Amino acid sequence: MSQPSPSPESQPPDQPPELRPQPPSAGPPASSARLVQTLAQTWQFLQPVLLRQSIVLLRGTIQLLDLGLNRLEAVATDKGVSTTFATPSFWLKLQPFLHQLWQQWQKLLGFLRSRLPDRFQTWSDPALTGGVAALLVLFFWITSALIPDHPSAPVAPRPLPVAIAPAPLEPVAEPEPVVVPSPVAVEPPPVPAAPELPPPPEPEPVVELSPEQARIAEIQSQFNQVTDTYGKGLLAELQVNFAASRLRLQLDNHWYDLNTTRQDQLAQELLQHAQDLDFNRLEIVDSQGDLVAREPVIGAEAIVLKRRLV
Numbered sequence: 670m671s672q673p674s675p676s677p678e679s680q681p682p683d684q685p686p687e688l689r690p691q692p693p694s695a696g697p698p699a700s701s702a703r704l705v706q707t708l709a710q711t712w713q714f715l716q717p718v719l720l721r722q723s724i725v726l727l728r729g730t731i732q733l734l735d736l737g738l739n740r741l742e743a744v745a746t747d748k749g750v751s752t753t754f755a756t757p758s759f760w761l762k763l764q765p766f767l768h769q770l771w772q773q774w775q776k777l778l779g780f781l782r783s784r785l786p787d788r789f790q791t792w793s794d795p796a797l798t799g800g801v802a803a804l805l806v807l808f809f810w811i812t813s814a815l816i817p818d819h820p821s822a823p824v825a826p827r828p829l830p831v832a833i834a835p836a837p838l839e840p841v842a843e844p845e846p847v848v849v850p851s852p853v854a855v856e857p858p859p860v861p862a863a864p865e866l867p868p869p870p871e872p873e874p875v876v877e878l879s880p881e882q883a884r885i886a887e888i889q890s891q892f893n894q895v896t897d898t899y900g901k902g903l904l905a906e907l908q909v910n911f912a913a914s915r916l917r918l919q920l921d922n923h924w925y926d927l928n929t930t931r932q933d934q935l936a937q938e939l940l941q942h943a944q945d946l947d948f949n950r951l952e953i954v955d956s957q958g959d960l961v962a963r964e965p966v967i968g969a970e971a972i973v974l975k976r977r978l979v
Contacts, residue, residue, distance in 0.1 A: 716800070719799075720799055723802055781801075895942055896935070896939075904920060916943050916951050919956065919958075936971035951963060962974060
């Protein structure tokens, strides 16, 4: 049985293309995905460039500092100024602070590394530090490029001219004569005499060190660098006997606060440094003069004799 065909009146009229319903399009999610992909590609492109430029910048800074140090030492040598001091230099005093600052920075890097994607968590601390420095440089460079140096001040509108009628002139009264009294002579107060200043103090004479004293001061400075990493002021006294090739180091009681591993490491570093300075015998004593470590008879490891304060 055939179906009745719809009449022309029941069919919907043709609509223009702009009024026809359009299928829904994926708008914001696709745009966000493209933006994330673009940022990831940009970072992959900028990452090696920033690392390379950071390494070049650090190397250039080191070379400039080395060149400046050589020139200053040459000028000091020409003028006869000694570059060796008996007391630790400012850099040696600054090293513990820099060491603590680096330890705090490593903790901060650990926190940052845990928030980064997996592929950045395998970076070493120097590489991650260079990346952070490069991002800061890029941020300040972009900020300085976007912000103008001198912001334009708002221009106030120019007021329109207003016609002012002239005020009527009033008669001016003649001034009365002023009687000026005759000046009275005033004696100036006596000027107090300037107090006598004491003579300036004489400068203290500069004590020149003998070659042997300068050598001992240099050795003490080198061993201070080794012991300060285990405790500030750990090295109390240093005695040198060049004829017997013997070196005697006196440590304070902070030696007993170190654990066994740290004591072995400190004794081995002191032994290695003494051997580098051509000392055959090494004696490490505490503040009471008790022997706590010495050089080995057989082998290359330092022998620790006393670890705890009895």
